[in-house]
Amino acid sequence: MDMQTLGREAKATAHKLAALSTKEKNNALLKIADSLQEALPQILAANALDLEQARANNIPQAMYDRLKLDEKSFLAIVNDMRKVVSLPDPVGEEFDGRVLENGLKLLKRRVPLGVIGVIYEARPNVTVDITSLCLKTGNACILRGGKETINTNIAMTKAIKEGLKKANLPAECVQYITDPDRAYVTELLHMDNYVDMIIPRGGAKLHELCKKESTIPVIIGGFGVGHIFVDKTANLEKSIDIIDNAKTQRPSACNSVDTILVHKDIAQTFIPMLAKRLASKKVAMVCHKGTENLAQVDNATVEIGKDEDFSTEWLSLRLNLTIVDSLDEVLEHMRKYNACHSDAILTDDYQNALRFVNEVDSACAYINTSTRFSDGGQFGLGAEVAISTQKLHARGPMGLTELTSYKWICSSDYLARP
Amino acid sequence: MDMQTLGREAKATAHKLAALSTKEKNNALLKIADSLQEALPQILAANALDLEQARANNIPQAMYDRLKLDEKSFLAIVNDMRKVVSLPDPVGEEFDGRVLENGLKLLKRRVPLGVIGVIYEARPNVTVDITSLCLKTGNACILRGGKETINTNIAMTKAIKEGLKKANLPAECVQYITDPDRAYVTELLHMDNYVDMIIPRGGAKLHELCKKESTIPVIIGGFGVGHIFVDKTANLEKSIDIIDNAKTQRPSACNSVDTILVHKDIAQTFIPMLAKRLASKKVAMVCHKGTENLAQVDNATVEIGKDEDFSTEWLSLRLNLTIVDSLDEVLEHMRKYNACHSDAILTDDYQNALRFVNEVDSACAYINTSTRFSDGGQFGLGAEVAISTQKLHARGPMGLTELTSYKWICSSDYLARP
Numbered sequence: 001m002d003m004q005t006l007g008r009e010a011k012a013t014a015h016k017l018a019a020l021s022t023k024e025k026n027n028a029l030l031k032i033a034d035s036l037q038e039a040l041p042q043i044l045a046a047n048a049l050d051l052e053q054a055r056a057n058n059i060p061q062a063m064y065d066r067l068k069l070d071e072k073s074f075l076a077i078v079n080d081m082r083k084v085v086s087l088p089d090p091v092g093e094e095f096d097g098r099v100l101e102n103g104l105k106l107l108k109r110r111v112p113l114g115v116i117g118v119i120y121e122a123r124p125n126v127t128v129d130i131t132s133l134c135l136k137t138g139n140a141c142i143l144r145g146g147k148e149t150i151n152t153n154i155a156m157t158k159a160i161k162e163g164l165k166k167a168n169l170p171a172e173c174v175q176y177i178t179d180p181d182r183a184y185v186t187e188l189l190h191m192d193n194y195v196d197m198i199i200p201r202g203g204a205k206l207h208e209l210c211k212k213e214s215t216i217p218v219i220i221g222g223f224g225v226g227h228i229f230v231d232k233t234a235n236l237e238k239s240i241d242i243i244d245n246a247k248t249q250r251p252s253a254c255n256s257v258d259t260i261l262v263h264k265d266i267a268q269t270f271i272p273m274l275a276k277r278l279a280s281k282k283v284a285m286v287c288h289k290g291t292e293n294l295a296q297v298d299n300a301t302v303e304i305g306k307d308e309d310f311s312t313e314w315l316s317l318r319l320n321l322t323i324v325d326s327l328d329e330v331l332e333h334m335r336k337y338n339a340c341h342s343d344a345i346l347t348d349d350y351q352n353a354l355r356f357v358n359e360v361d362s363a364c365a366y367i368n369t370s371t372r373f374s375d376g377g378q379f380g381l382g383a384e385v386a387i388s389t390q391k392l393h394a395r396g397p398m399g400l401t402e403l404t405s406y407k408w409i410c411s412s413d414y415l416a417r418p
Numbered sequence: 419m420d421m422q423t424l425g426r427e428a429k430a431t432a433h434k435l436a437a438l439s440t441k442e443k444n445n446a447l448l449k450i451a452d453s454l455q456e457a458l459p460q461i462l463a464a465n466a467l468d469l470e471q472a473r474a475n476n477i478p479q480a481m482y483d484r485l486k487l488d489e490k491s492f493l494a495i496v497n498d499m500r501k502v503v504s505l506p507d508p509v510g511e512e513f514d515g516r517v518l519e520n521g522l523k524l525l526k527r528r529v530p531l532g533v534i535g536v537i538y539e540a541r542p543n544v545t546v547d548i549t550s551l552c553l554k555t556g557n558a559c560i561l562r563g564g565k566e567t568i569n570t571n572i573a574m575t576k577a578i579k580e581g582l583k584k585a586n587l588p589a590e591c592v593q594y595i596t597d598p599d600r601a602y603v604t605e606l607l608h609m610d611n612y613v614d615m616i617i618p619r620g621g622a623k624l625h626e627l628c629k630k631e632s633t634i635p636v637i638i639g640g641f642g643v644g645h646i647f648v649d650k651t652a653n654l655e656k657s658i659d660i661i662d663n664a665k666t667q668r669p670s671a672c673n674s675v676d677t678i679l680v681h682k683d684i685a686q687t688f689i690p691m692l693a694k695r696l697a698s699k700k701v702a703m704v705c706h707k708g709t710e711n712l713a714q715v716d717n718a719t720v721e722i723g724k725d726e727d728f729s730t731e732w733l734s735l736r737l738n739l740t741i742v743d744s745l746d747e748v749l750e751h752m753r754k755y756n757a758c759h760s761d762a763i764l765t766d767d768y769q770n771a772l773r774f775v776n777e778v779d780s781a782c783a784y785i786n787t788s789t790r791f792s793d794g795g796q797f798g799l800g801a802e803v804a805i806s807t808q809k810l811h812a813r814g815p816m817g818l819t820e821l822t823s824y825k826w827i828c829s830s831d832y833l834a835r836p
Contacts (some may be wrong), residue, residue, distance in 0.1 A: 012516060015749075015753065015777060015779065017672055018777075018779075019776065019777060043735055098798070100797075100798050104787065104791060104796075106797060106798075109775075113809045113810070114779070114809060122695075182766070192629060196808075196809050196810070197809070197810055211633040212609060212633055215629040215630055216456065217635060217636075217808060217810040217811075229606070234834060238833070239832070241832070242832060245835060245836070249836065308719035318600075321555070331433075335433065345443070346832070353829075357527075357825075357827045358437065359433060359436075359437060359534070361432075361433065361436075361825075362825065363826060364825070364826040364828055365825055365826070365827050365828070366828045366829065367827075367829035367830075367831040368829060368830055368831060368832045369522065369828055369829055370834075370835070370836060372836040373522060373828060373834070373836050374826075374828075375836065378522075378836050379518075379524060379826075380516070380518050380524075389533045390614075390635060391532065391614050391615070391811040391823035392615055392635040392810065392811040392823070393635075393811040395823050395824055395825065395826070395827075396825075396826045405809035405810070405813050406813055407775075407779075407781060407782070407783055407814075408781060408782040408783070408792075408797075408812065408813070408814045408815075409775045409782075409783050409785075410782055410783070410784045410785070410791060410792075411771075411784065411785035411786060411787055412785075412786055412787040413786060414653060414656035414657070414659070414660060414764070414786045414787070415656070416665060416787055416788075416791070417788070417795050418663070418667065418788060418790040418791050418793065
């Protein structure tokens with residue numbers, strides 16, 4: 001593959017995309033959705049090839065399920081693209097405007113980033129989602145999906161390019177890396193002359209590769225051990241509902257909880273109640289500081305935890321359980337075990353609630369609320385590009401606005417002098 | 419040097435700094451300023467050692483002048499630190515607050531980034547400036563100045579740490595890399611477990627090193643070819659004043675102009691006028707497209723330009739001069755030659771002014787104004803950390819706010835469900 005040509009072509013479209021009106025961008029989204037829908041037979045046929053290969057390779061069932069498209073699931077993806085039409089367009093917003101003493105008029109105007117590179121795993125919906133969000137914000141994109149979905153992605157990209165042409169937009173504004181060779185990922189990460197931002201959507205290895213190799217700014221995200229502290233004043237019944245939700249609603253999500261810290265004064269009462277509920281949901285309790293004695297209820301799966309378990313993001317139905325003496329101890333524990341994503345306090349103590357949100361270094365700090373809310377859709381952002389756990393540019397759930405930058409626009413009557 | 423210890427110590431202070439009130443931070447700034455002032459004899463003695471070494475190494479006069487401190491210049495630096503006290507503290511600002519339908523209350527709160535690594539050249543004022551701005555925003559910092567100022571910087575850092583102790587703050591929140599070995603810069607760039615942002619302040623080589631090596635987000639900035647387009651409707655007398663200012667006020671600044679594009683309809687009149695003024699200021703004209711015939715006035719230094727000169731950031735009294743047929747040609751030229759910093763149109767044509775600011779991809783787009791305004795102080799930001807020419811996080815002049823991130827604070831009555 002000639003990656004440099006791919007990059008140059010994408011970059012060349014960026015100034016055209018930046019100049020589009022919201023109406024033109026929405027029209028393009030609808031035309032692309034139509035093209036995708038028309039290509040349904042070809043896309044399902046391509047997906048069948050990927051599934052055949054997947055069976056031949058004995059890939060895990062969960063991955064196979066994510067890979068598989070049928071008419072219903074594909075049309076849902078296409079309709080998600082149509083929904084992006086109704087989201088507000090952040091591009092063109094002007095803010096921080098003012099006139100300085102010397103007569104200089106200043107403002108910031110929100111503009112697209114330019115070209116966004118996205119590297120993701122075997123979820124065919126990401127190809128359509130990212131195309132929608134980039135196009136809505138006037139950005140070109142270079143996509144590289146998992147090799148397991150290559151036929152599906154190529155068929156979808158073909159339909160996307162046809163839709164772009166119908167909308168009189170350059171087909172090169174959505175580029176797909178069709179060669180599964182990993183060397184092209186590395187080359188993409190070095191194309192800082194053409195690409196303005198890299199979004200890796202995948203596991204820890206992919207993020208490490210991007211951190212190490214990329215000469216382009218990268219959005220690191222989706223990692224972090226999730227904590228919930230149950231204070232002695234917490235409403236215990238409601239706390240159990242919250243922990244149940246935070247652990248079991250979608251255990252594989254990055255915003256699900258990994259460690260429960262219980263105040264010593266309520267441990268005797270609360271831990272057996274919690275253990276009973278979680279046993280009914282098949283959650284294995286990884287117990288620290290003697291909590292195994294309190295968690296040992298009927299049907300409970302209980303094991304003794306090791307220190308390194310506190311650093312583990314389970315992504316499954318497992319949960320650390322420990323006892324703490326004070327909020328100080330909670331805060332120290334969270335600093336030690338890298339709380340940086342979504343963490344909660346459950347309390348009716350106003351001072352403790354304030355102190356918790358003031359002092360934790362989490363992207364999202366919660367009071368009496370499930371950490372599962374950390375999601376662009378749930379936060380009312382209308383969409384989610386990624387959940388950033390770094391501090392530059394954007395933190396936590398990223399929506400359309402986070403796919404933009406700004407330019408300063410400065411004017412005077414020729415006479416202002418620095 | 420044990421860089422890991424340096425990093426761990428800095429990181430350990432970050433949550434303490436984040437919790438300080440504005441009053442406490444301002445008090446610390448005043449205490450540090452006093453400590454620096456008290457250490458004046460020791461700091462000037464250390465500076466004398468650096469100057470002696472500089473003479474022995476025959477460093478260029480301009481660098482020697484930047485290096486040299488005397489009582490007056492040093493007290494000006496210390497007073498700049500005192501001025502930071504009066505700047506507004508961005509930390510703690512809350513924004514984008516709202517209550518969602520499901521009862522979830524959301525807001526973003528501005529928080530420090532954590533630990534900031536700054537790598538800079540032989541300007542002793544940077545050590546004090548960065549300390550002020552980081553401390554005011556509750557950030558710890560790890561500093562690495564040029565080897566030419568090492569004795570001065572070590573003496574200043576010692577005084578800074580004494581001031582921190584007097585203010586009852588941990589001395590480890592300002593760390594200085596005292597060993598000039600370049601290997602420690604590379605090690606710093608890999609310390610993503612401790613450092614949240616890297617700001618390189620120096621030449622192209624340093625920025626390339628940071629882009630290539632850093633696993634920490636980097637602010638790339640200060641580069642870009644500066645353009646001014648003189649449209650056929652521009653006020654010619656006033657345009658000459660602006661170009662004079664943009665080229666000669668401080669030729670070595672990154673926001674000074676490199677290329678003048680003149681509309682063909684006014685070239686015959688304007689270029690000789692401009693050449694006359696610039697000849698009086700000893701500016702060498704690098705002429706393209708036959709402009710040498712028009713620029714050849716008394717005392718003018720005129721030479722024939724080559725295509726690669728359009729890609730050159732002169733940082734000196736040299737200036738490209740060319741003729742264009744239209745605004746389209748200007749925009750195409752600017753895209754080709756990487757306009758990304760500060761660029762201006764001089765025009766009385768409303769449509770052209772709008773189109774220029776809409777379509778250029780510059781961090782700062784100017785109408786009838788000198789590009790020399792691109793500066794945190796001039797923009798009223800109160801301070802300047804860097805001028806970003808990348809699009810992530812911040813673009814253009816960066817002040818105190820750009821040394822912060824935000825956290826999401828999310829609360830409900832236990833009952834909201836995702």
